Amino acid sequence: MAHSFQLKLTSDGTSPHLYRALVDGTTEAFIILNEESATVNLADPDGNISGGMQLSIPGGQFKLAGENPAGSTSLAVEDFKLLAAHLVSQWRKQGKAPAEIRKFFS
Numbered sequence: 001m002a003h004s005f006q007l008k009l010t011s012d013g014t015s016p017h018l019y020r021a022l023v024d025g026t027t028e029a030f031i032i033l034n035e036e037s038a039t040v041n042l043a044d045p046d047g048n049i050s051g052g053m054q055l056s057i058p059g060g061q062f063k064l065a066g067e068n069p070a071g072s073t074s075l076a077v078e079d080f081k082l083l084a085a086h087l088v089s090q091w092r093k094q095g096k097a098p099a100e101i102r103k104f105f106s
Helices: 077-094
Strands: 002-011 017-023 026-035 039-043 049-057 062-064 098-103
Touching: 026 049, 026 077, 039 077, 039 098, 049 077, 077 098
Parallel strands: none
Antiparallel strands: 002 017, 002 098, 017 026, 026 039, 039 049, 049 062
16 A cells, blocks of 8 residues: 555646546556546546546445456556545545645555
8 A cells, every 4th residue: 555645636627637646756647537427537647547447436436447457557456546535535625626635654
């Protein structure tokens, strides 16, 4: 599990929102917060959904599609769940897509 991460909004502010994630200072990944479909998805740097990991915002259900979604990214399933949960939490608190989230765990 990640010991630190940074999520930074890289899109223009309209949904879907593309975030660049840096996990433990070494692993880069991209995730999308889509307000219309109420989901968070793993994505490629261009904002295309990839990797087969999805978190449903209303119910918090996690979906893993495909046999080896980790093959398309170095982001672990548990790290995706952590990033997505924190992103959804801040989105709900702020009422909009947060510009940046930083977390450090000890």
